Amino acid sequence: MVLTKQNSIKKIEMGTIVTPAGFYAAGMHTGVKRKRNDLGLIYCDVPASAAALYTLNAIQAAPLHVTKESIAEEGKLQAVIVNSGNANACTGAQGEADAYTMRRATARELSVPEHTVAVSSTGIIGLDMPMDKIIPNIEHLTLSSDANDAAAFSESILTTDTGPKATCYQAEIDGETITMGGSAKGSGMIEPNMGTMLAYLTTDAAIEPDMLHHALKEATDKTFNCITIDGDTSTNDMVLTMASGKAENETLTPDHKDWPIFVELLEATCEDLAKMIARDGEGATKLIEVAVTGAKDNDEAVKVAKTVVGSPLVKTAVYGSDPNWGRIIAAIGRSGATVDPTAIETSIGSVKLLVNGQPVAFSEEAVSEYMLNDNVLISIDLNVGDGSGKAWGCDLTYDYVRINASYRT
Amino acid sequence: MVLTKQNSIKKIEMGTIVTPAGFYAAGMHTGVKRKRNDLGLIYCDVPASAAALYTLNAIQAAPLHVTKESIAEEGKLQAVIVNSGNANACTGAQGEADAYTMRRATARELSVPEHTVAVSSTGIIGLDMPMDKIIPNIEHLTLSSDANDAAAFSESILTTDTGPKATCYQAEIDGETITMGGSAKGSGMIEPNMGTMLAYLTTDAAIEPDMLHHALKEATDKTFNCITIDGDTSTNDMVLTMASGKAENETLTPDHKDWPIFVELLEATCEDLAKMIARDGEGATKLIEVAVTGAKDNDEAVKVAKTVVGSPLVKTAVYGSDPNWGRIIAAIGRSGATVDPTAIETSIGSVKLLVNGQPVAFSEEAVSEYMLNDNVLISIDLNVGDGSGKAWGCDLTYDYVRINASYRT
CATH class of the missing domain: 3.60.70.12 (L-amino peptidase D-ALA esterase/amidase)
Known part of the structure; x- marks a missing residue:
């Protein structure tokens, strides 16, 4: 189709x-x-x-x-x-x-x-x-x-x-x-x-x-x-x-x-x-989109995308505009999808942070500045197949805690 | 044994x-x-x-x-x-x-x-x-x-x-x-x-x-x-x-x-x-213990206990000392365990909040005061079998966000 x-x-x-x-x-x-x-x-x-x-x-x-x-x-x-x-x-x-x-x-x-x-x-x-x-x-x-x-x-x-x-x-x-x-x-x-x-x-x-x-x-x-x-x-x-x-x-x-x-x-x-729902998650300041390619199949791509966008550590890193790719790769690893740790590529915005599963030199300042945007794109290429998929979420902020620690009162 | x-x-x-x-x-x-x-x-x-x-x-x-x-x-x-x-x-x-x-x-x-x-x-x-x-x-x-x-x-x-x-x-x-x-x-x-x-x-x-x-x-x-x-x-x-x-x-x-x-x-x-690890979760102020009885089997009891103790909405409610049993029952329902919605009993501390899946009259003030303790016990009786199990976690606080939004900087 x-x-x-x-x-x-x-x-x-x-x-x-x-x-x-x-x-x-x-x-x-x-x-x-x-x-x-x-x-x-x-x-x-x-x-x-x-x-x-x-x-x-x-x-x-x-x-x-x-x-x-x-x-x-x-x-x-x-x-x-x-x-x-x-x-x-x-x-x-x-x-x-x-x-x-x-x-x-x-x-x-x-x-x-x-x-x-x-x-x-x-x-x-x-x-x-x-x-x-x-x-x-x-x-x-x-x-x-x-x-x-x-x-x-x-x-x-x-x-x-x-x-x-x-x-x-x-x-x-x-x-x-x-x-x-x-x-x-x-x-x-x-x-x-x-x-x-x-x-x-x-x-x-x-x-x-x-x-x-x-x-x-x-x-x-x-x-x-x-x-x-x-x-x-x-x-x-x-x-x-x-x-x-x-x-x-x-x-x-x-x-x-x-x-x-x-x-x-x-x-x-x-x-x-x-996307409107994701962007307006409780206390959210940013929409996070995770786009996965090179997965074994589309289901596994979506699984990885959801795991990364749902990780509290990734969400707080995005809130803090911290290009902490370590948390991204840890989430990829626990997603249950087929991965080759030495083949993973990861970018935030248009900047590659990780090639062959290892960090490459990049300007933390530039990526951190990009992460101040309302929309933050995390791209992951697993390099093990042809599957692709996306997931959306939001950052985890002080306001999420404030709203939910006092919803009824 | x-x-x-x-x-x-x-x-x-x-x-x-x-x-x-x-x-x-x-x-x-x-x-x-x-x-x-x-x-x-x-x-x-x-x-x-x-x-x-x-x-x-x-x-x-x-x-x-x-x-x-x-x-x-x-x-x-x-x-x-x-x-x-x-x-x-x-x-x-x-x-x-x-x-x-x-x-x-x-x-x-x-x-x-x-x-x-x-x-x-x-x-x-x-x-x-x-x-x-x-x-x-x-x-x-x-x-x-x-x-x-x-x-x-x-x-x-x-x-x-x-x-x-x-x-x-x-x-x-x-x-x-x-x-x-x-x-x-x-x-x-x-x-x-x-x-x-x-x-x-x-x-x-x-x-x-x-x-x-x-x-x-x-x-x-x-x-x-x-x-x-x-x-x-x-x-x-x-x-x-x-x-x-x-x-x-x-x-x-x-x-x-x-x-x-x-x-x-x-x-x-x-x-x-x-328990020491759970109590010292990042930013935590309280240890939450969830004890489940009456599950279909022990595995299902642990599954329910883990889902409840891991729910961000339950964690923030505990942080806010809010006896929000609605979030507890929502977490029970999505745990994947066998439940009879009309049979669930739930207590916080020694106070029953829910009997036969429906709320009972209780003193919100008294439960809220109990929830100011360092240890908060949530007890759940599913009333569908003999399985039991426990899980431990901590509340979700402003400090979790603070610590993780700025771990590297």
Whole structure:
């Protein structure tokens, strides 16, 4: 499969989740969180093909059970109701009942079947849901396809994020313009293997639910599953996508000539959100990208990239703008990937630090200065095969400790 | 096997690695590190049965290769030469040659065969060894069986440790008093699966090398492999034990009636050092012990304990004395162990926070006050089986970030 990203996919700078045809959004403040919006809604004016991926944590919050049940019914959704501030996790039978109540109230307000509504929650675990704030306010959510309301939604899903995360891309498929928008939240508890944040993707492409699930899995493995903040994995999180079909392209399947373009569109949207999440890891000051080539295969490349970008010692070195390649090579060594210690090459930015597994002369000042940038690229060539892969993360800072030593107080 | 720890094993408060018969130690400052001792030596006046375990990192430093070669020769050691400040890792052919030179110089000075000398290094990776400081000083090491020289050795192996770590235990075997001493260093890059620190154990027990290896593996799996500081794994580290046989017990094998006592002696010594290492994790203010019961089996119990004690979110919550059981249960859920979300019980100290997977009323103030202690115990009952296990770690603090964002500068 040859992807020609430059030609076929373009970023829509002001685009949002309501840019694709058929989608509306809303967000408001109900008082669960102190200041920011804490209740959000996405609505599609037709039943949209839906697919979702969920946290791999064995303890899953009530809204995930309800959303799975909704999608299992016929693979279609018309709405997603999301609250932040309370995760509705470890809340037992009452939590399950509350998630169903949120679904039912939303379905009634929109006059759609209950099983076309998904439910999401994020926030503190183990507290009963503030239903007195959420339920009466569902009718006050004012849906529109205006960018302001998409922004209101994007704010409503945040927890310790410093700001909203939204993106939009377009591609031509069958001569039709296909648009895909995305909105996400991240911050703590972000670790490979998914589920571990909230991301909502909307598109006007025509595609069946099972094919959408297939494409979403593929894109997620290369994007959301390649970011790590702290190795923790939440009980709550999901990536959910809805396709309205309003672009009227021929229904997409892997046999469609433009299938690779659709996958690429989905990947571009997911990668952009994934990087925003990584950059906004709790307390982060920098986005770290680790690009691995020459691995035995792509899986091993990603394994090395994730291990390096997740290493607390690498993360603190990047925070300190310290070109400490010793920590990079130690992380490579413990990744479990096939390595030849005498063949590894490592660069930070464009400067080679390590050739044949041994340090070469370089200007520490120059590399350290490069590392003051917002984006720090670490490149690794293992020189044992043709596999390549990337992972994204952030530096580990005083603020990570401050935020997490006092999250509840 | 029934262990009666209270009766058979006793801690020797002032004991060290030179308390067992036959052992001598030395430590001195050569200028590789700024102030603290940086060159150390353990000597046994007879060829001692030897066994060692090494880091699982695929990139292993030169001294490990040399030590493996020494022990492989006939399973006997008379000396270990250790330097700190430079790890002699990623130093290529020159590094290998330097490790051999250290071995040769030590053997010559002690008039023992080269293959009875082990070599250890710890410190910065990728710099050439300061052989001009190390080699000429080997002859200035003054060995004795005095506690002061054991203390000088204990200091000589430290890197970012705040202080030395030494212990000593005794047991009766065959009516003979068997003594075991230990000295260790830890701090950063400490993670289960071994190798990831330096620990030297001396004993006057009579035991063959292969049996010693067997016992060491068993004890290490329950102690050193159950601590985690930051998930990173060093290229250098090892646990090494030497048995002089001077206690003149009947040679120990698993068929010996007192074999369990010997294993227990070894475990007690290793556990004490392991806890000291965990407590002295970089920037740590508290030792965290996680005790898991009711797991499917012991392996799963240890898996849960390690995941919880290694979670950055749990570590920061402990630092902030925040009884945030939501993070504990999230870590349990992602551990990969068999769990029933509705059966989990969790306590901090003696206070139950969670019963049947749901929070119970407790005094946050009281638990928070308990968490101001130096030792914080988190107990988890999974209620799905009979497995139990423990792990140890430390809190994640501003100082971890400070130390690691500026280690080299």
